[in-house]
Amino acid sequence: MNSVKIEDLRKKYGSVNALDGLNITVESGSVFGFLGPNGAGKTTTLRILAGLAQADSGSIFFGEQNITKSGTAQKDRLGYLPEEPAFYAWMSPREYLDYVGKIFKLDAKERRQRVDQLLEQSGLKEAAKRHIGGFSRGMRQRLGIAQALMNHPSILLLDEPVSALDPAGRKEVLEMIESLGRECTVIMSSHILADVERVCDTVGIINKGKLITQAKKEDLMDRYAIPALELTTGNGSAAQMPEWKLRLEKLPGVTGVTVEGYSFHLAVKDVHTAQQEIMQDALAHNTTFEKLEVVKPSLEDIFMQLTGSQK
Amino acid sequence: MNFMTALNKEFLEQRRTRKFLIALVVLVLFGMTSPLMAKMIPQIMTLVPGGEAFAGLIPDPTINDAVAQYIKNVTQFGVLLALVFSMGAMAVEKDKGTAAMILSKPMPRGSFLLAKFASLALTFIIAVVIAGVAAYYYTYFLFGELNILNWLTLNGLIILYLLVYVAITLLYSTLTRTQYVAIGLSFGTLIVLGILGGLPGFGSNFPDALISDASMIMSGTPVTHWTGLWVSLGIIILSLGAAWLAFRKQEL
Numbered sequence: 001m002n003s004v005k006i007e008d009l010r011k012k013y014g015s016v017n018a019l020d021g022l023n024i025t026v027e028s029g030s031v032f033g034f035l036g037p038n039g040a041g042k043t044t045t046l047r048i049l050a051g052l053a054q055a056d057s058g059s060i061f062f063g064e065q066n067i068t069k070s071g072t073a074q075k076d077r078l079g080y081l082p083e084e085p086a087f088y089a090w091m092s093p094r095e096y097l098d099y100v101g102k103i104f105k106l107d108a109k110e111r112r113q114r115v116d117q118l119l120e121q122s123g124l125k126e127a128a129k130r131h132i133g134g135f136s137r138g139m140r141q142r143l144g145i146a147q148a149l150m151n152h153p154s155i156l157l158l159d160e161p162v163s164a165l166d167p168a169g170r171k172e173v174l175e176m177i178e179s180l181g182r183e184c185t186v187i188m189s190s191h192i193l194a195d196v197e198r199v200c201d202t203v204g205i206i207n208k209g210k211l212i213t214q215a216k217k218e219d220l221m222d223r224y225a226i227p228a229l230e231l232t233t234g235n236g237s238a239a240q241m242p243e244w245k246l247r248l249e250k251l252p253g254v255t256g257v258t259v260e261g262y263s264f265h266l267a268v269k270d271v272h273t274a275q276q277e278i279m280q281d282a283l284a285h286n287t288t289f290e291k292l293e294v295v296k297p298s299l300e301d302i303f304m305q306l307t308g309s310q311k
Numbered sequence: 312m313n314f315m316t317a318l319n320k321e322f323l324e325q326r327r328t329r330k331f332l333i334a335l336v337v338l339v340l341f342g343m344t345s346p347l348m349a350k351m352i353p354q355i356m357t358l359v360p361g362g363e364a365f366a367g368l369i370p371d372p373t374i375n376d377a378v379a380q381y382i383k384n385v386t387q388f389g390v391l392l393a394l395v396f397s398m399g400a401m402a403v404e405k406d407k408g409t410a411a412m413i414l415s416k417p418m419p420r421g422s423f424l425l426a427k428f429a430s431l432a433l434t435f436i437i438a439v440v441i442a443g444v445a446a447y448y449y450t451y452f453l454f455g456e457l458n459i460l461n462w463l464t465l466n467g468l469i470i471l472y473l474l475v476y477v478a479i480t481l482l483y484s485t486l487t488r489t490q491y492v493a494i495g496l497s498f499g500t501l502i503v504l505g506i507l508g509g510l511p512g513f514g515s516n517f518p519d520a521l522i523s524d525a526s527m528i529m530s531g532t533p534v535t536h537w538t539g540l541w542v543s544l545g546i547i548i549l550s551l552g553a554a555w556l557a558f559r560k561q562e563l
Contacts, residue, residue: 047411047563050415051414052411052415052562053563054562072417072419075416078416080415080416082411086407090324090327099320103313103413103418104417144412
């Protein structure tokens with residue numbers, strides 16, 4: 001297992017600063033959640049780590065070794081899954097995994113065992129001899145994860161690993177990623193904050209190519225423990241919810257509103273003031289609700305607060 | 312060595328995607344039919360309405376006509392296949408993302424690129440060799456014996472000629488992200504090299520000289536000027552070198 005250290009990484013595309021002095025340290029054996037809005041620089045960072053793009057300046061260390069300019073040498077210990085994994089349509093998953101095993105110079109016996117194991121683990125055993133060209137996006141994603149694990153990587157880079165999966169597949173893959181933290185260092189980017197919250201022990205939030213914050217998930221929750229309320233409206237209020245949301249957003253004590261089913265999740269400045277404002281608003285507009293309770297802030301609240309994605 | 316791993320995969324791809332079969336069928340078909348066509352031209356002319364008058368004007372076909380027909384057919388269709396097979400070799404892999412998947416692993420970019428050239432070269436070598444055997448067999452029965460050493464040299468020059476265009480198209484395929492741009496540029500280069508090769512005196516320094524060298528060898532005329540061969544080898548090496556230099560820095 002290796003730790004990963006990124007120092008002052010910079011990358012420009014034309015006049016756009018994709019990475020603007022990014023600094024990240026990922027401890028050995030941790031599952032690191034890499035968060036940021038679209039265009040924040042997550043994919044660029046992972047592509048540089050995977051050796052598919054070059055930084056303009058800065059350094060990358062795997063353990064003690066500076067791998068910034070080490071060519072293919074560091075790739076022996078890497079596993080990489082891009083956001084949209086692409087395969088040779090004419091190959092079967094068994095052939096593809098075998099090909100990857102050969103690239104990692106695994107001997108024939110080891111390759112066969114590992115391929116069988118990964119096909120089983122990724123739920124592709126039944127489709128092992130089918131052409132990948134006929135696979136669904138979810139099947140490709142699972143094959144993508146399998147190929148990233150072929151060499152028992154010490155560092156695993158996953159770019160949106162569950163974005164194409166159905167709920168059951170997502171659950172399985174997230175459990176797998178969680179368990180991998182014991183075997184290797186995982187860096188996972190995702191825009192699904194609930195997934196990061198569920199499997200990652202450390203979280204880094206970047207925006208405009210810079211690290212905004214990085215901490216253990218629990219520390220982050222404590223540090224940015226912004227008060228939050230949950231307002232449950234009940235089934236009959238669906239039609240009123242859009243208008244109600246607009247009213248809630250205008251309340252002085254409320255800093256952010258998200259809708260989840262029949263509930264509003266409210267980031268607030270002060271719990272008591274916000275509670276009073278919400279109840280007064282409900283009375284004034286003759287609106288009823290089932291429940292108004294204080295809740296623990298979610299990673300989404302923190303993310304929205306830090307990236308300025310709120311009102 | 313990862314070059315062999317990549318080469319095995321590339322050659323398997325040539326077979327699975329039928330490129331190998333197409334090259335084999337097209338070139339062998341022309342190898343077989345070229346001597347036949349040379350032999351049958353006078354008879355074919357008599358079948359065309361009004362063609363009887365011309366049939367008498369056509370001299371009796373010779374072994375040189377069969378060889379000329381073979382060289383013309385195999386190089387023309389061979390170059391077309393070389394361009395079509397090579398145009399997407401790099402561009403499609405970069406565009407689809409399959410190259411990124413493989414090159415994030417310990418596969419050197421040089422091996423990845425060279426394996427593509429080597430597998431295409433292997434396809435054309437095998438196809439031309441079998442086409443050459445077929446053409447030799449039919450020519451032997453229809454016209455008589457050919458000098459085997461000269462025949463081998465002729466086919467070697469044809470292969471080299473085709474590989475020039477494989478290498479050039481691979482370079483364009485590496486420099487662009489679209490296979491259609493690559494084949495367009497290759498066609499342009501084919502035309503330019505063809506024009507340059509047709510210039511009196513100067514033309515013998517270009518790849519087209521390989522074709523005229525091949526004809527001269529078969530007709531028993533000694534070739535004294537091998538510049539075209541060295542230039543062709545140079546173009547192959549330079550194209551592959553330039554493709555590697557460009558590919559090594561490319562972002563995937």
